[in-house]
Amino acid sequence: MSEKNASPAAGGPGRPTDEAKTEAILDAGRALMFAGRFANASMDQIADAAGVSKVTLYKRFGDxxxxxxxxxxxxxxxxxxxxxAANRDAPTLRDQLRNFGVTLSAFLLSERFYHVDAMLTALRRDQPGATRRFFEAGPGTMRSELMAILGAAADREELAIDDIKLAAEDLLSLWRGFKEVELRFSARETLGSEELEAHVDHAIDVFFRAYRAQG
Structure with a gap:
């Protein structure tokens, strides 16, 4: 029996989750999302793109x-x-922040993120109650990760920070900067690797001038 025609009870209760099918669904969803087609895609279309049944899709993710x-x-x-992984051997705070900033900015300042943002805007209209969960799953998680790095640096007295959350938000805002606006309006090309790294470094320089411990 093919996956498309499989009964939802196939395999019986307690059957281990088929990780390959789960990953296929996530891969298909991401491909649609990064192509700007996820918001208007039906569950049938997502299941077809993943090569699984709609029953499997609903069983794995609910909706x-x-x-x-x-x-x-x-x-x-x-x-x-x-x-x-990059920060495992990072010798300095600047290196840690640079690794964080380059990884994050490469996504935020990309065409892929433009499509993600457009998808979230559409979903926010249709499912306003879900957007808080989306925030915690994505931006909230990244903010917490950055807060951990900054908090550890403050404990080592490398940074003088009264409000770790606010400091993290300051740096995240610097990394997004005006370049995101330019990209959104197609007023510039996507940043190359050297320009992206220079953008991240400049933001860290500005951040250090505000928060570097004196003395």
């Missing part, structure tokens, strides 16, 4: 909101893993 949250959470987890 489209659940799938959206899982995709956002997965994107944040992927970036967090990259940052942790």
């Amino acid at each position: 489209k909101t659940g799938l959206t949250e899982a995709m956002i959470r997965g994107q944040a987890a992927s970036m967090t893993a990259m940052i942790h």
